[in-house]
Every structure is written in C-alpha cells, then in structure tokens.
Amino acid sequence: MPKKGRRRAxxxxxxxxxxxLDAADRLFYREGVRAVGIDRVLxxxxxxxxxLYQHFGCKDQLVASYLERKTVDARAQIEAYLAxxxxxxxxxxxxxxxxxxxxxxxxxxxxxxxxxxELTDAxxxxxxxxxxxxxxxxxxxxxxxxxxxxxxxxxxxxALVVLFDGAVAGAEMDGPQRAKDARWMAKxxxxx
Amino acid sequence: MPKKGRRRAxxxxxxxxxxxLDAADRLFYREGVRAVGIDRVLxxxxxxxxxLYQHFGCKDQLVASYLERKTVDARAQIEAYLAxxxxxxxxxxxxxxxxxxxxxxxxxxxxxxxxxxELTDAxxxxxxxxxxxxxxxxxxxxxxxxxxxxxxxxxxxxALVVLFDGAVAGAEMDGPQRAKDARWMAKxxxxx
DNA sequence: TTGACAATAGACCGATCTGTCTGTATTGTC
DNA sequence: GACAATACAGACAGATCGGTCTATTGTCAA
Numbered sequence: 001m002p003k004k005g006r007r008r009a010x011x012x013x014x015x016x017x018x019x020x021l022d023a024a025d026r027l028f029y030r031e032g033v034r035a036v037g038i039d040r041v042l043x044x045x046x047x048x049x050x051x052l053y054q055h056f057g058c059k060d061q062l063v064a065s066y067l068e069r070k071t072v073d074a075r076a077q078i079e080a081y082l083a084x085x086x087x088x089x090x091x092x093x094x095x096x097x098x099x100x101x102x103x104x105x106x107x108x109x110x111x112x113x114x115x116x117x118e119l120t121d122a123x124x125x126x127x128x129x130x131x132x133x134x135x136x137x138x139x140x141x142x143x144x145x146x147x148x149x150x151x152x153x154x155x156x157x158x159a160l161v162v163l164f165d166g167a168v169a170g171a172e173m174d175g176p177q178r179a180k181d182a183r184w185m186a187k188x189x190x191x192x
Numbered sequence: 193m194p195k196k197g198r199r200r201a202x203x204x205x206x207x208x209x210x211x212x213l214d215a216a217d218r219l220f221y222r223e224g225v226r227a228v229g230i231d232r233v234l235x236x237x238x239x240x241x242x243x244l245y246q247h248f249g250c251k252d253q254l255v256a257s258y259l260e261r262k263t264v265d266a267r268a269q270i271e272a273y274l275a276x277x278x279x280x281x282x283x284x285x286x287x288x289x290x291x292x293x294x295x296x297x298x299x300x301x302x303x304x305x306x307x308x309x310e311l312t313d314a315x316x317x318x319x320x321x322x323x324x325x326x327x328x329x330x331x332x333x334x335x336x337x338x339x340x341x342x343x344x345x346x347x348x349x350x351a352l353v354v355l356f357d358g359a360v361a362g363a364e365m366d367g368p369q370r371a372k373d374a375r376w377m378a379k380x381x382x383x384x
Numbered sequence: 385t386t387g388a389c390a391a392t393a394g395a396c397c398g399a400t401c402t403g404t405c406t407g408t409a410t411t412g413t414c
Numbered sequence: 415g416a417c418a419a420t421a422c423a424g425a426c427a428g429a430t431c432g433g434t435c436t437a438t439t440g441t442c443a444a
Binding site: 030031032034035108109110112113114116117118120130131134155158159161162163164165166167168169170172173174177178181182184185188189192 | 222223224226227300301302304305306308309310312322323326330347350351353354355356357358359360361362364365366369370373374376377380381384
C-alpha cells in the first residue's frame with residue numbers, strides 16, 4: 001500500500017509538498033526570496049497556508065528546501081550532460097553547459113550567489129545548503145582538471161571556479177555573452 | 193557664507209543628507225537593501241524621517257543615491273590606486289586592488305551584483321546606476337588591455353571582466369582566496 | 385525680535401509580512 | 415458508517431513596512 005490516505009480533485013496529481021516547492025522555485029528564483037511572500041507562493045501553488053506550515057514549519061525552511069531540491073537537480077543535470085564526455089574533456093564541456101544555462105529563457109543568475117546575497121544571516125538554513133553545493137562544485141572541478149592531465153591542476157581548478165562564478169554573475173548583469181567569454185578563457189587555460 | 197542656516201548638537205558636523213547616506217551605506221551593503229528598513233537607517237543616522245523624505249523622496253531613491261555615491265567613490269579609489277602604475281601594467285595591478293578589497297574586513301561582495309539580485313524590477317532607479325558602473329568597468333578593462341599591447345585585446349578585456357566578477361562573487365561565498373585565484377589567472381592571461 | 389528655514393520627534397495610516405488557529409471537505413482504512 | 419489523515423479556506427494576530435503629517439526646536443539673517 002502507498003504511504004497514507006488523501007486525495008485531491010484539482011491541480012493534477014502531484015502532492016502539495018511538491019506543488020509548493022514548484023511554486024517556490026518559480027517565484028523565489030525569478031524575483032528573490034525576500035521579495036516574494038508566503039501568500040504569493042500559496043496562490044501560485046494553489047495550496048493552503050496550513051499545508052505549507054505542516055510540511056516546512058516556517059518560510060526559512062521552505063527556502064532551504066527549495067534550494068536543496070534545486071541543487072540536487074542541478075547535480076543530476078550536470079552529470080547527465082557530461083556522461084558521454086570523456087573525463088579529460090569534461091572541464092571544458094562543463095562550460096558548454098554554463099553557456100546553455102545562461103542562454104536559457106528563464107536564466108536569472110546563480111541561486112547560490114543569490115542565497116548568500118539575500119540571506120545575510122550566517123545561521124540561515126539555506127546557507128548550509130549553498131555551501132554544500134559549493135563544495136560539490138570545487139570537488140568536481142578538481143576531478144575534471146586532474147583527469148585533463150593539466151599541470152598545476154589544483155590552481156587551474158580554482159581558476160575554473162572563478163570563471164564559473166564570473167560567467168553566471170556576469171551573465172546575470174550583462175547577458176549570456178559573459179558565459180561565452182568564460183568558456184573562451186577556460187579553453188585557453190586548459191589548452192596551455 | 194555657507195549654504196543655509198541650521199545647526200545641530202550631536203553627531204559631529206556633517207549634514208543630514210550625508211549622515212543618511214553613510215548609514216544607508218553601512219546597513220544596505222552589510223545586510224542588503226531589502227533586509228534593512230527605513231527605521232533602521234534613521235536610527236543609525238540619528239536623523240528624522242522627514243529629513244529622509246525631504247532629501248530623497250522615497251526609499252528606492254535613497255537606495256539609488258547610496259549606490260551612486262558608492263560607485264563614484266569606487267572609481268576615484270581605483271583611479272588613485274592605479275595612478276602610479278604605467279598604463280601597460282594597470283590591468284594586472286587592478287587585480288591587486290581586488291585582492292585587497294576582498295581581504296578587507298567589511299567586504300561582502302559587489303554592490304552591483306547585489307543590486308541586480310535584490311532589485312529584480314527592471315525599472316528600479318538603482319539599476320540604471322548599476323549598469324552605468326558596469327559600462328565604466330568594461331571600458332576601463334578594454335583601455336587597460338589595449339595599453340598592455342596584448343593581442344586579441346577585446347577578447348582579453350571581456351575575459352578580465354569575467355575574472356573580476358568571479359573574484360568578487362567567489363570571495364563573497366568562499367573567502368578572499370578566490371580573488372587571488374583570479375589574479376593568478378589574469379597574470380597568466382596577460383602574459384601569453 | 386522676528387520670520388524663514390532646516391531639522392527633530394513621533395503619532396498615525398494602510399498595506400503587507402510571517403505565523404496561528406478554527407472549521408470544513410475529501411479520502412482511504414477499518 | 416466511523417475514524418484518522420490530509421488538505422483546503424480564510425479569519426485573525428502581531429510585527430513591520432514605506433510613507434504622510436503635525437508639532438516643536440534651534441539657527442541664521444534681517
């Protein structure tokens with residue numbers, strides 16, 4: 001038997017929790033977590049207030065959960081994107097992914113950067129999620145540069161992190177060309 | 193004779209307008225413009241509400257004025273920092289300035305990035321200020337790379353913008369090492 | 385001394401925010 | 415049919431928000 005009872009008529013058949021996270025994702029990413037109130041999320045999710053507080057306890061936790069799901073999805077997406085690329089080529093190929101992301105219609109910068117910018121309280125639960133994802137990125141970059149066999153792999157990996165951050169921050173302000181600029185430079189760096 | 197009458201006992205002798213901007217600078221930069229309310233600024237500036245609305249009209253305009261003063265100050269500071277450096281060396285020297293900035297006690301990222309992240313309304317007056325300062329940066333980078341005599345100067349200039357954005361965004365999340373990583377890479381790029 | 389002016393203090397307004405609470409409808413299981 | 419679980423609808427509370435307004439104080443110039 002499935003988990004428990006329940007059933008709903010409206011809004012297709014995903015649970016409230018997922019509907020809330022979907023709505024939070026759309027609104028928080030597009031407009032910022034501080035600019036969007038609980039009521040907006042509820043309306044967008046077509047959910048009741050009690051459901052939100054039942055599942056998440058408070059808004060901060062909803063934000064953290066939204067960010068966590070976003071990071072988990074991003075990892076999976078990146079890994080799938082790179083799956084067919086030989087390890088030695090992945091560092092550069094990753095920047096193709098960044099370019100595609102920056103060119104996508106709804107691109108509005110990096111959720112991790114937004115989190116650190118908007119939620120200045122160091123104890124905010126979303127910050128821990130953000131830092132965890134940062135670690136994943138730095139680990140991957142090191143892995144990819146090692147596989148590429150470049151010399152000074154650690155320094156190159158750190159430089160690629162800077163290029164990645166600059167690509168998304170720059171693309172948020174100036175448009176997707178910044179991501180291409182980053183790719184151009186990454187190629188140069190990995191070649192020599 | 194000076195401007196007009198007035199006089200105050202407390203808080204030294206700068207005008208209310210400047211006190212308000214100073215307070216706004218401290219609070220907005222440290223905690224974010226959406227996280228800090230008018231009342232916090234007034235308390236920090238030891239000023240009256242009417243003074244704020246007399247000088248700035250609304251909060252959005254205070255934010256824009258705060259950002260404008262910050263960008264004007266930054267330009268002056270950077271130009272002074274580079275004044276003794278021959279033009280051909282300025283591109284790299286600029287990243288020394290970035291490292292010092294990222295290592296400074298109160299560093300909390302780039303106000304321009306914060307503005308674009310926090311104020312998602314494209315019509316917000318602070319956005320125009322931010323875009324103006326972005327142009328100044330891109331113009332300077334092109335000027336410096338041309339003076340450095342590197343080939344492909346335009347592409348290099350764009351890459352340096354990415355490195356700059358990555359330096360400050362990365363330093364905000366991970367610490368000042370990111371700025372050093374950016375400098376390391378800028379040196380490499382400008383050498384070859 | 386008087387009047388203009390700049391600034392202060394703070395009450396007040398309506399809107400919005402997060403969060404709580406009550407009550408009701410629907411569903412699956414016994 | 416009874417019951418528990420889940421979700422919905424929405425009133426409500428308390429705080430805070432940006433912004434307006436009145437009243438008062440202190441300073442300069444005439």
